[in-house]
Amino acid sequence: MAADPTAVSGGAAAGAAADLIADLPPAPGVWCSGLRKRYGRRPAVEDVSLEVGRGEVVGLLGPNGAGKTTVIKMLLGLVQPDAGEVMLLGRSASDPAARARVGYLPELFRYQPWLSAAEVLALHVRLTGAGVPAREQLESLSLVGLRDRAGDRVGGFSKGMQQRLGLAVALVAQPELVILDEPTSALDPLGRADVRDIVLDLKGRGVAVLLNSHLIGEVERVCDRVVILDRGRLAASGSLAKLLGQREVRLHLTDVSAAAQARLAATGELERAGDWFTVALPADDDATTVPDLVGDLIAEGARVHAVEPTRISLEDRLLGILRAGHGGDR
Amino acid sequence: MSSARTVVIIAALTLREASRRRVLLALAVLTVALLGLSGWGFSRLAAESSEFSTLTSGEARLAASQLLNLVMFGFSLMAALGTAFLAGPTLSGETESGIALAVLARPVRRSAVLLGKWLGLVVFGSGFIVLAGLAQCVVVWATVDYWPPQPAVALALLAAQTTVLLTLAVLLSTAVSPMASGVVAVGLFGATWVAGVVGGAGASLDNEGLERVGTVSRVLLPTDGLWRGAMHAFQDPSPITASFAAAEAFPFLSMAPLTAGYLAWAALWVAMIWGLAVASFLRKDL
Ligand SMILES: Nc1ncnc2c1ncn2[C@@H]1O[C@H](COP(=O)(O)OP(=O)(O)O)[C@@H](O)[C@H]1O
Numbered sequence: 125m126a127a128d129p130t131a132v133s134g135g136a137a138a139g140a141a142a143d144l145i146a147d148l149p150p151a152p153g154v155w156c157s158g159l160r161k162r163y164g165r166r167p168a169v170e171d172v173s174l175e176v177g178r179g180e181v182v183g184l185l186g187p188n189g190a191g192k193t194t195v196i197k198m199l200l201g202l203v204q205p206d207a208g209e210v211m212l213l214g215r216s217a218s219d220p221a222a223r224a225r226v227g228y229l230p231e232l233f234r235y236q237p238w239l240s241a242a243e244v245l246a247l248h249v250r251l252t253g254a255g256v257p258a259r260e261q262l263e264s265l266s267l268v269g270l271r272d273r274a275g276d277r278v279g280g281f282s283k284g285m286q287q288r289l290g291l292a293v294a295l296v297a298q299p300e301l302v303i304l305d306e307p308t309s310a311l312d313p314l315g316r317a318d319v320r321d322i323v324l325d326l327k328g329r330g331v332a333v334l335l336n337s338h339l340i341g342e343v344e345r346v347c348d349r350v351v352i353l354d355r356g357r358l359a360a361s362g363s364l365a366k367l368l369g370q371r372e373v374r375l376h377l378t379d380v381s382a383a384a385q386a387r388l389a390a391t392g393e394l395e396r397a398g399d400w401f402t403v404a405l406p407a408d409d410d411a412t413t414v415p416d417l418v419g420d421l422i423a424e425g426a427r428v429h430a431v432e433p434t435r436i437s438l439e440d441r442l443l444g445i446l447r448a449g450h451g452g453d454r
Numbered sequence: 455m456s457s458a459r460t461v462v463i464i465a466a467l468t469l470r471e472a473s474r475r476r477v478l479l480a481l482a483v484l485t486v487a488l489l490g491l492s493g494w495g496f497s498r499l500a501a502e503s504s505e506f507s508t509l510t511s512g513e514a515r516l517a518a519s520q521l522l523n524l525v526m527f528g529f530s531l532m533a534a535l536g537t538a539f540l541a542g543p544t545l546s547g548e549t550e551s552g553i554a555l556a557v558l559a560r561p562v563r564r565s566a567v568l569l570g571k572w573l574g575l576v577v578f579g580s581g582f583i584v585l586a587g588l589a590q591c592v593v594v595w596a597t598v599d600y601w602p603p604q605p606a607v608a609l610a611l612l613a614a615q616t617t618v619l620l621t622l623a624v625l626l627s628t629a630v631s632p633m634a635s636g637v638v639a640v641g642l643f644g645a646t647w648v649a650g651v652v653g654g655a656g657a658s659l660d661n662e663g664l665e666r667v668g669t670v671s672r673v674l675l676p677t678d679g680l681w682r683g684a685m686h687a688f689q690d691p692s693p694i695t696a697s698f699a700a701a702e703a704f705p706f707l708s709m710a711p712l713t714a715g716y717l718a719w720a721a722l723w724v725a726m727i728w729g730l731a732v733a734s735f736l737r738k739d740l
């Protein structure tokens with residue numbers, strides 16, 4: 125950088141170039157392509173590609189043994205991929221320095237039992253080379269509810285407390301990419317809510333988050349996109365809206381005239397159970413269908429008691445995808 | 455994050471681990487016990503030789519040399535056990551338990567982490583053997599007024615012996631479980647010592663086959679050769695000691711000082727084993 129020749133030949137040109145670079149969208153948090161890994165003769169991961177943009181939360185889903193942890197470990201250089209390429213924050217992952225701004229909570233979270241919680245954080249800050257002051261390090265302990273245990277030896281921590289410490293470790297060195305492998309597996313419901321808040325806060329600050337959890341409800345609440353793995357392969361991926369596909373709306377109506385009924389039927393496939401009407405919404409719904417429909421129904425004299433959007437749950441969709449994948453083999 | 459910084463951080467962490475684990479306390483207790491016991495033994499030796507005057511001064515020095523080497527063997531065994539059983543948990547223990555996952559996901563090179571661990575262990579093991587050995591020399595000097603001819607060389611060789619063994623333990627712990635690596639390292643250490651004694655007996659009996667056992671084992675694992683060099687630097691250099699050592703093949707006396715060639719081999723051996731350990735650690739899937 126210091127020996128940049130353009131800086132000598134023309135300061136203005138160099139400035140313009142710097143502006144251009146600054147205006148470019150930042151490289152994604154993670155980008156990987158064609159990842160493959162076999163253990164012995166058993167393939168664990170086959171041809172997995174994914175990307176997590178800045179400020180995006182991506183959920184990695186799949187049954188046990190699908191290869192989620194293996195993918196995460198390959199991203200971090202903990203497992204050597206047999207094939208494929210990984211970029212972290214715009215740098216090739218083969219250079220350890222690419223992990224300077226990466227926070228990681230392993231599925232198997234264990235920290236040096238002979239150190240105190242505060243010492244573990246200090247160690248990780250030193251290893252990243254980031255100058256995080258001690259006060260800020262303690263703040264990340266507060267964030268996970270361990271502030272008053274900062275001086276206690278980690279060896280005496282419960283599993284849940286160690287997982288909380290692991291979260292603090294992942295967050296302590298000002299990460300721009302955070303990878304959490306089942307971050308709530310040992311946490312109480314309160315801790316799970318904390319993790320949700322932490323993830324949403326990271327997203328708000330433009331941090332890329334890759335999250336692996338089998339608590340689908342949790343994933344559904346925080347993730348922008350999901351990637352579904354099944355037996356090492358990408359089974360499906362996309363935004364929640366796209367993956368969940370068709371949505372429906374349930375209406376509780378009385379005084380439904382023939383015209384109102386026709387209006388309902390014109391919107392989409394209609395089902396009726398007593399006073400409850402379920403209407404499928406068009407796939408290209410741009411958020412005007414429901415208000416327009418309700419307005420028209422009222423104009424036709426119908427009385428509207430309730431309007432409930434319903435979605436096929438992610439869980440049902442996931443089961444569907446996995447069953448379809450397995451059925452295809454047989 | 456430069457690799458040198460990583461090495462220093464991990465070495466300091468390893469030293470802190472050693473100081474906080476029970477291994478340090480155990481070593482300290484054993485050391486004090488051995489120092490006290492040997493102080494008592496040497497003071498008995500001094501009392502015998504002055505009360506009955508049955509020992510000539512040469513014989514007294516010979517006895518002191520043997521006893522000193524015997525106690526030093528105890529210390530080197532303790533250093534070997536201590537570092538070998540520290541190297542296991544700190545490497546394979548950490549990969550097994552998952553502690554290594556969070557550390558190695560940081561912007562660090564694995565080779566730098568391994569070098570840091572190794573360096574921390576070398577400082578710990580060498581520091582222990584030098585301090586304990588020096589304390590023992592002072593005990594001997596205070597009780598029977600014997601001071602070894604080359605204490606610095608002897609202590610350095612003991613430190614080298616510890617380094618050789620813990621390098622082996624580090625290699626083993628990148629491949630097998632923590633307990634197994636400690637047991638195998640200490641077992642090999644004991645086996646080469648026995649082979650060295652057998653070789654010594656072979657030499658005094660003019661049995662070439664037996665003698666070769668000692669020579670070969672000393673090349674395969676240089677702990678025993680370094681140990682013999684250290685003994686030579688501790689013991690009384692008078693001819694009476696030399697003739698006694700040659701005639702009796704006594705395991706706690708050595709016939710010859712170390713050659714520069716052997717030292718070079720030991721250094722090369724450490725470098726090679728360390729290289730193997732790095733290669734094994736780099737390929738490991740965590
Ligand atoms: N160290 C290993 N040695 C052998 N097989 C492994 C190892 N790690 C993972 N596997 C195998 O790889 C597959 C994927 O495992 P993993 O990535 O842990 O799944 P997930 O995290 O999705 O539950 C499994 O079949 C598992 O048995």
Ligand SMILES: [Mg+2]
Nearest residue numbers: 192193194231
């Ligand atoms: Mg997993």
